[in-house]
Amino acid sequence: MSVAHTDVGAYVLGLLEEDDRRAFEEHLAGCAACASEVAELDGMRHLLSGLAPVEPAPDAPPADVTDLLRRRRRAARRRRRGTIVIGLAAGVAVVAGGVTIGAALTGPRAYTHHHGSPAADLLARGERHTATDPTTHATGIVATESAPWGTQVALDLAGIRGPLTCRLVAVTRSGERRAVTGWAVPAKGYGVPGAPAHLQVHGGTVAPRSQIVRFDVLIDGGGTLLRIPV
Numbered sequence: 612m613s614v615a616h617t618d619v620g621a622y623v624l625g626l627l628e629e630d631d632r633r634a635f636e637e638h639l640a641g642c643a644a645c646a647s648e649v650a651e652l653d654g655m656r657h658l659l660s661g662l663a664p665v666e667p668a669p670d671a672p673p674a675d676v677t678d679l680l681r682r683r684r685r686a687a688r689r690r691r692r693g694t695i696v697i698g699l700a701a702g703v704a705v706v707a708g709g710v711t712i713g714a715a716l717t718g719p720r721a722y723t724h725h726h727g728s729p730a731a732d733l734l735a736r737g738e739r740h741t742a743t744d745p746t747t748h749a750t751g752i753v754a755t756e757s758a759p760w761g762t763q764v765a766l767d768l769a770g771i772r773g774p775l776t777c778r779l780v781a782v783t784r785s786g787e788r789r790a791v792t793g794w795a796v797p798a799k800g801y802g803v804p805g806a807p808a809h810l811q812v813h814g815g816t817v818a819p820r821s822q823i824v825r826f827d828v829l830i831d832g833g834g835t836l837l838r839i840p841v
Contacts, residue, residue, distance in 0.1 A: 645760075730811035733765035738820075742839040747771070749837040750802065753826050761817040764791045768828065768837075769802020769809045776831040781816045781823045789816040791826070 621627050622635050638645065737754030744750075752767040766779055773796035781789045792814025801810040816823075828837040 728811065728813070730765040730767075730813040733763055733813060734767055734811065737763070737765065738841075740839055740841045742837060743770070744837045747836050749828065751826075751828060751837050751839050753839045753841065755820055755823070755841065757820045758815065761815060762820045762823060763813075763815050764826070765811065765813045766792075766826070766828070767809050767811050771796055771810075771836065772800035772803055773798045775836075777836060778829050778831065779812070779814065780827050780829060781818050782825050782827060783818050783822045784824055785822075787818070788827075789818045791816050793831075 622632065627635060733756060734752065734754045737756045739752055739754045741752045742750070748770045749768065750770045754765045754767075756763045762781070764779065764781070775796040776793070777796060778793035779791040781791055783789065792812050794810065794812050796810070799806040801808060823841055825838055825840045827835055828839075830836055
């Protein structure tokens with residue numbers, strides 16, 4: 612069975628039929644690009660939760676006509692789902708206001724009271740590590756969780772002012788650096804006087820948790836904002 616890379620969005624939203632889902636999961640185990648994208652789009656399930664199915668109209672056509680229409684719609688949906696889901700993901704990223712799905716929450720332990728976003732959920736249940744940089748005064752809490760494709764990662768970040776463009780990377784035992792996610796910091800910053808809300812972001816890396824020794828918060832253009840040993 613042929614598997615398309617664009618099936619990643621449909622897989623995250625649970626739109627794949629059983630055969631397609633199994634085939635994509637086999638593909639996912641060996642595709643680092645799709646594995647990373649699955650982690651980044653995971654939050655879309657929460658954004659679309661609560662949508663109820665449309666009830667059939669009282670004057671619906673006979674069953675045989677309805678079945679034919681359903682089969683045609685199913686075939687069309689298979690052809691279109693990659694484009695539709697990718698467009699939807701792009702829309703979510705624009706609404707989120709950054710290059711990753713994240714949330715700004717008040718207080719250093721806000722994740723214990725604001726479940727619903729992927730970052731907050733992982734910060735509440737995952738393996739957590741904390742660090743503060745004595746020079747930049749940035750403080751971070753990173754949470755990890757092993758996955759079949761690698762490692763899910765969430766970050767709670769405070770004590771920073773912008774404007775900055777940052778990225779989170781995982782550093783392995785061999786010194787390899789693997790990208791996790793990236794974001795922009797506005798001028799007012801996060802977790803500082805006048806802007807007390809923390810930044811929380813969620814992403815993933817193909818590196819297994821057992822091989823990761825630390826996470827670095829890097830500034831685009833040069834410089835390290837924070838290092839969090841794990």
